[in-house]
Amino acid sequence: MTDIKSGPNPLFLRTDEIMQAIELLFFAYRDFTGEPDELLAQYGFGRAHHRVIHFVGRHPGMTVSxxxxxxxxxxxxxxxxxxQLVAEGFIKQTPGEIDRRQRLLELTEKGLELDEKLFNVQRQRIVKAYKESGAEAVAGFRSVLINxxxxxDRPRFAKKTHPPSPRR
Amino acid sequence: MTDIKSGPNPLFLRTDEIMQAIELLFFAYRDFTGEPDELLAQYGFGRAHHRVIHFVGRHPGMTVSxxxxxxxxxxxxxxxxxxQLVAEGFIKQTPGEIDRRQRLLELTEKGLELDEKLFNVQRQRIVKAYKESGAEAVAGFRSVLINxxxxxDRPRFAKKTHPPSPRR
DNA sequence: GATTTTATGTCAGTCATGTTGACTTATCTA
DNA sequence: TAGATAAGTCAACATGACTGACATAAAATC
Structure with a gap:
């Protein structure tokens, strides 16, 4: 039968522990994205816009690819x-100097402002969760999510080594 | 100005730590939901169906409300x-005995099977992440997500008090 | 120099999942 | 009996994914 082994699990691999992990991720992610979503709605944007703003903000000069x-x-x-973000002046595209087919992306002033607003909303929730849990718990949180x-995508989160490489 | 304070943060509240948390959640959640999504697609279902199956599976006899x-x-x-799930025989609805307006929901045999398949897919990823991170990290992971x-929604994850009711 | 590949963009159509608003039916409760 | 509640339905719409086909400019290769 397709039974779920709940037998010889030394520590933390019981069925209900796994189940809890699934729900933990569901509820935490739902609430984590809820607040930014509200803010974005005021601009007529959605979560997709948020992701674009976030990653362009983090990697100015990145290509569309x-x-x-x-x-x-x-x-x-x-x-x-x-x-939409370009048309409304949140993101600027400039042709690459080396490869002129590329459109290098970066946030405009307006884009930077929205980026910061969004960041601050999420920052509050994270700081609260981190403070209430303590530094050790945060290390565990990071480790589990990375694994x-x-x-x-893991190299992006290497301790000392900065994310892959700025631009190209 | 709307600047992000990166000044007197004793331990772990630096801007890039927060930024990392945001991306951690994005990448981990994306990959965590990716595999079940593929399985569901074989049934013509999506993530919404998954959530319904999951929660009905966890709380058999729950009401629509x-x-x-x-x-x-x-x-x-x-x-x-x-x-759709009812029509295709994955979920069964029975009128409540006390309040006959209610439709109590539970998985059928077919529903239980899919529930288990989905669970097993996610279980593997979680077990791997938990094993690679260790028990202590898992405790931290749980703590941060709960906070x-x-x-x-936190009572759902109380330490000793089992989630509403196991059974099944 | 001509050809092919690459980076980017666009048009058109579809699907999954969310929303609001209005309304129905059956049943419970005051 | 009147009103509230649980559940469901119809219709219209928004968002953000998808596929497939095609267009343009620039780079890379033969």
Whole structure:
């Protein structure tokens, strides 16, 4: 039968522990994204815009391709939100100097402002959770999440080594 | 100005630590939901169906109202996925004995099977992440996520008090 | 120099999942 | 009996994904 082993699990691999992890992620993520969503709605934006603003803010000068590979969506999906953000003056595109096919992305002043507003909303929730849990717990939180994601994205979170490489 | 304080933060509240938390959640959640999504697609279902199956599986006999308040979506949104799951024989509805207006929800055999398949997919990822991180890290992970969600949902994760009711 | 590949963008159509608003039916409660 | 509640339905709409086909400019290669 397709039974769930709940037998010889030394410590923390019981069925209900796993179940709890699933719900933990569901509720925490739901609430974590809830506040920014409200703020974004005031601009007529959604979560997709947030992700674009976030990653462009973090990696100014990144190309459209790089953004696509981080977000793992199609260029048609990205196009809608990105062109909206460009049209409304939150993101600026400049042709690459070396490769003039590329459009290097960066936030405008207006984009930086929204980025910061969004950041501050999320910052409060994280600071609260971190403070209430303590430094040791935070290390555990980081470790579990890093081990939960695909390996290809883990280098981004290396302790000393900064994220992959600025631009290209 | 709307500057982000990065001044007197004793331990772990630096801007880039917060930023890392944001990305950690994004990447881990994206990959955590990716595998179940693929499995669900084989049934013509989506993530919304998964959530319904999960919570009905965890709380057999729950009412539609209870499900709505957990999922925090409108009944019209729920209706679409729920009636699909009922029509295709994954969920069974029986009128409440005390209050005959209620439709008590539970998984059918077919529903239980899918529930288990979905669980097993997620279980593997979680077990791997937990094992690679260790018991202490897991405690930290739980603590941070609990403190990140709204207080109203925290009782669900109380230490000793089992979640509402196990059974099944 | 001509050809192919790459980076980006666009048009068109579809799907999944959320929303609001209005309304119905059955049943419980005051 | 009147009103509130649990559940469901119809309709219209928004967002953010998807596929497929095609266009343009620039770089890379033959």
């Amino acid at each position: 790089e953004l696509l590979s981080i977000l793992q969506i199609t260029k048609q999906s990205l196009s809608r939100v990105l062109s 939960m994601m695909e390996e290809s | 209870e499900l709505l308040s957990i999922l925090q979506i409108t009944k019209q949104s729920l209706s679409r996925v729920l009636s 990140m969600m709204e207080e109203s």
